[in-house]
Amino acid sequence: PPAHSRSDWIGPPDRHSNLRPIIFHVPAEESALERRLREARQEAQASNQRFWARHNRAFRQEKEEFIYSRLKAKGLEMRDESGRKATLNAEEMADFYKDFLSKNFKKHLQYNRDWYKRNFRITFLMGQVALVRALRWLRWRKKNVEP
Amino acid sequence: GLFVWPLRNTSVQIPCQFVQLYHVANKRLITFQYCNILKRMYVTQCKRDLSQRAKPKSDSIVSPFHELQQLDQEKKVVHKISPVSPVHQSWSGTSSRNELREMKSAAETEDSVIPVGAESKECRQWREMKLRLDDLPGILARLSKIKLTALVVSTASAGFAMAPVPFELTCFLLASLGTGLASCAANSINQFFEVPFDSNMNRTKNRPLVRGQISPLLAVCFAASCGIPGIALLTLGVNPLTGALGAFNIFLYTCCYTPLKRMSIANTWVGAVVGAIPPIMGWTAATGSLDAGALLLGGILYSWQFPHFNALSWGLREDYSRGGYCMMSVTHPGLCRRVALRHCLALIGLSAVAPVLDITTWTFPIISLPINLYISYLGFRFYRDADRSSSRKLFFCSLWHLPLLLLVMFTCKKSVLEKEDKGDPPGGSHERALGIRLP
Numbered sequence: 001p002p003a004h005s006r007s008d009w010i011g012p013p014d015r016h017s018n019l020r021p022i023i024f025h026v027p028a029e030e031s032a033l034e035r036r037l038r039e040a041r042q043e044a045q046a047s048n049q050r051f052w053a054r055h056n057r058a059f060r061q062e063k064e065e066f067i068y069s070r071l072k073a074k075g076l077e078m079r080d081e082s083g084r085k086a087t088l089n090a091e092e093m094a095d096f097y098k099d100f101l102s103k104n105f106k107k108h109l110q111y112n113r114d115w116y117k118r119n120f121r122i123t124f125l126m127g128q129v130a131l132v133r134a135l136r137w138l139r140w141r142k143k144n145v146e147p
Numbered sequence: 148g149l150f151v152w153p154l155r156n157t158s159v160q161i162p163c164q165f166v167q168l169y170h171v172a173n174k175r176l177i178t179f180q181y182c183n184i185l186k187r188m189y190v191t192q193c194k195r196d197l198s199q200r201a202k203p204k205s206d207s208i209v210s211p212f213h214e215l216q217q218l219d220q221e222k223k224v225v226h227k228i229s230p231v232s233p234v235h236q237s238w239s240g241t242s243s244r245n246e247l248r249e250m251k252s253a254a255e256t257e258d259s260v261i262p263v264g265a266e267s268k269e270c271r272q273w274r275e276m277k278l279r280l281d282d283l284p285g286i287l288a289r290l291s292k293i294k295l296t297a298l299v300v301s302t303a304s305a306g307f308a309m310a311p312v313p314f315e316l317t318c319f320l321l322a323s324l325g326t327g328l329a330s331c332a333a334n335s336i337n338q339f340f341e342v343p344f345d346s347n348m349n350r351t352k353n354r355p356l357v358r359g360q361i362s363p364l365l366a367v368c369f370a371a372s373c374g375i376p377g378i379a380l381l382t383l384g385v386n387p388l389t390g391a392l393g394a395f396n397i398f399l400y401t402c403c404y405t406p407l408k409r410m411s412i413a414n415t416w417v418g419a420v421v422g423a424i425p426p427i428m429g430w431t432a433a434t435g436s437l438d439a440g441a442l443l444l445g446g447i448l449y450s451w452q453f454p455h456f457n458a459l460s461w462g463l464r465e466d467y468s469r470g471g472y473c474m475m476s477v478t479h480p481g482l483c484r485r486v487a488l489r490h491c492l493a494l495i496g497l498s499a500v501a502p503v504l505d506i507t508t509w510t511f512p513i514i515s516l517p518i519n520l521y522i523s524y525l526g527f528r529f530y531r532d533a534d535r536s537s538s539r540k541l542f543f544c545s546l547w548h549l550p551l552l553l554l555v556m557f558t559c560k561k562s563v564l565e566k567e568d569k570g571d572p573p574g575g576s577h578e579r580a581l582g583i584r585l586p
Contacts, residue, residue, distance in 0.1 A: 008276040010359035018347045020359055022276065048343050056347070059469045090464070090535060097468035097477050108471035112409050115343060119363065123339075126364035 017052035021045065033132060037125040044118040051111055059100065066096040276359050286355045290338055290366060291331035291373065299330045299425050305553045306429025306444050309506060309560060315433070321384040322432035326425055328377025329393040335370035336401040339363055344409075348466045381432075389432045396424045412475045412482075419452035440506045447497050447552070453490035454526050455545035457483045461529075461538035484530040487541065491526035494552075495519040501556065511559035515552055522548050 009023045022045060024038050067088055303326040307319055338345065338356050342363075345351035355361045374397060382390025400421045407414035423445035430441035460467065460476040461483070467474045475483035498519055499512040525544050529537040 005275060009273050010276050011273045013346065013352070018352065019343060020346070020357070022359065023273075052343065052347060056469065090462075091533070094464060094477075094480060097464045098480075101468045101471070101473065101477050104471060105473075108409055111471075112406070116340070116406075119340070119342075123363045123367055126362060130364060 014049065014053070016056055017049050018056065019045075019048055019052055021049070031132070033125070034129055037122065037129050040118070040122050040125060044122060047114070047118070055104070055107075062100060063093075063096060066093075274359070276362075278361065278365070282360065286360050287369060290335050290355050290361065290369065292334040292338075293331075296327050296330040296334065300327045302422075302448065302553075303425040303429035303432075305557070306426030306441065307433045308429075308557055309426075309440065309444060310430045310433035311440070311506070311561065312433050318385060318432060321380060322389060322429060325377045325381035325385060325389070325393060326428055328373045328380065329397055330425075332370040332374030332377060333397045333400045335366050335373070336397075337405050339366045339370070340401070340405050344470050344472075347470050350463070350466070381428075385432045386435045388435065388437065389428050392424055392428045392431060396421055396428070399424075408472050408474075410473060412473050412478055414473065415453070415456060415475060415486075418456070419449045422452045423449035439504045443497060443500060443504055443506065447494065448549075450490040450493040450497060451545065451549050451552075454487040454522060454529075454541055455549075457487040458529060458538045458541035458545065461533075462535055480533065484533055488523070488526040488530040491519070491523040495523065498552070498556075502561075505561055507556055507559040508561055511556055514559065515555050518548055518551055518555075 006025055006027070008025050011021045011023070013020050022041070024042060026038065027034070030038070070088055070092060300323050304319070304323055307322055308314075338354055341351075342356050345354050346357045351357070356363065356366055378390050378394045378397075381393045399417060404414055404417045404421055407417055426448055427437070427441045427445040430444060431437055434441075457476065460474050464474075464477050466472075467477050475486065495512075495516070498515045501507045501511050502509045522541070522544050525537070525541040529541045531537075
C-alpha cells in the first residue's frame, strides 16, 4: 500500500491460511482507544493466521499420508504410467474426512470460543471508536458553525 | 418480489422435467409465469464454472450452501500440493516482491477453477479498505444473501396464501416485508460470525466480510437496522405472534444454528426448524393464530430440508471436514442418507394429511403423489448408492419439487367460500396473487 494512504489495506488470501492479511494504518494522532482496537485486530489476525495455516498444513499432510497408505494397501503407486497422480474416489476419502474432523474437534471448540470472544471485543471497540469520532466531529461542527 | 436472474446455460434436466410435469398436471392453468420465474433462478455461470443454484423457499440450513460448485472439478482428490515456499509470507511485507509471490501462490492455492474476469483479478490485489458508497448496495445485498431472503419471503407468502381467510393485500405486503427484513438481519449476523470459516471454504470465500469490503461494525449495524424495524413491523403492523416468531427465528438461526454447526450434527435439525418457520409466520400473519394448518405447512418445509440439505452436503464433505463443521454427511454418512429418505417419505404422508385438516381438497394428495414418489425414489437411490451422482440428482430434484408442491397445494386449496355457502359459485371474489382457482 502507498505510504501516503490513510486507510487500512487488505490483501489477497494467504496461501496457507486462506485468510486475507490486513495492513493497518497507524495515524499520527491515534488515541489510546484506537490503539487498543488496532492492537486487538492485529493480535486476532496473527492468531487466526497461526491457527489456520497450521491446521490446513496438517490437513494436506494427513491427506497425502492417507492416500499414500491406501494406495499402498491396494498395491498401486502414487503415480500411474502417464505420470499423473493416482487418486482415491470420494467414498474412500470419506473415512479420512470423518477421522480428521473428530480428531480436531476439541481444537475447533477452543478456537471457536476464542474467535467469538475476539470478534465481539473487536466489534465493540470499533463501536466505541466510531462513537468517539462522531462526537468529536459534532463538537467540531458546532465550534465551526457558531461565530 | 422474486429476483429474476438471466438464464444462462441451465442444465437440461430441469426445464425438461418442468415441461413433463406441466403436462402431467392435466393442463391446469398453473401460472406459467411463476414457473418461469423459478426456472430462471437456476443460474449457471459457466464462465466461472460455478453453478449458482438459488434454493427455493427455505431459510437456514441451506442458506450457507446455496452456491453449488461444479463438483466434478472441485472434488477431485488429486490435490496439487504446491511446494512450500522457502520464504515465509511476511505479514507486514511491504516489498513488492513478496506481494507478487503472494499473488502467484494465491493463484496456485485456488484448487477451484481458474478464475476468469476482472472481479477475480481484483481479489488478488491489495485493496484499500475504504467503503465506497456506490458499491454499498451490492455489498449489502451479498451480506444479507438477498436471493435466499427472496426465497424465504416467497415461502412465507405461500403460508399466507394457504391460510383459509380472505386475502388482505396490506397485511400480505407488511408480512412479506417484515419477514424479508428479519431474514436479512439473520443472514448478516451469520456472516459476521463466520468470517474465518467462510474464508476457508470455496463456496463462501467471496463474501463481503471475508473480502474486507465492509467492516464487522457496519455489518452488525446493518443487521440491527434491518432486524429491529422488521420485527417491529411484524409485531405492530401484522400481529404480535408473527413478530414473536420472527424474532425467535432470528435467534434460532444466529445463536443456535450457527454455533451448533461447529459443535454437533444436531444443527441440521435446528436448521430445518428455521426453514419451517417462515411459512408458519405467513399463516399466522393471515389468521393471527397458530392452527394445525400452519404446523402442517411448517412440517412440509421441515421435511423438505432434509433431502435437500443432506444431498447437498454429500458433495461438500472435504470442505466441511477441513473447516471443522459437524455435518452428518461427514460423521454419520449412513444416518445422513437414512434421514433424507425418511423425510422424503414423510412428505407423502404430510401431503395426505392436508385434506384431513381442511386445508386442501382431496385432489392434493393425489396430484402431488407423482412428485412425492419421484423424490422418494431419488431418496432411495441416494440411500442405496451413496454416491455423488445420486446425491446431485436428489438435490436438483428438491429444487423444483418444493415450488411445484406448494403451487399444487395452492391450486388445490379449499376455498373459504366453499366452506361457508355451498350454493354460490366459487372463485371470483378473492383475487389471488398467483394462479386461478379450479372449479
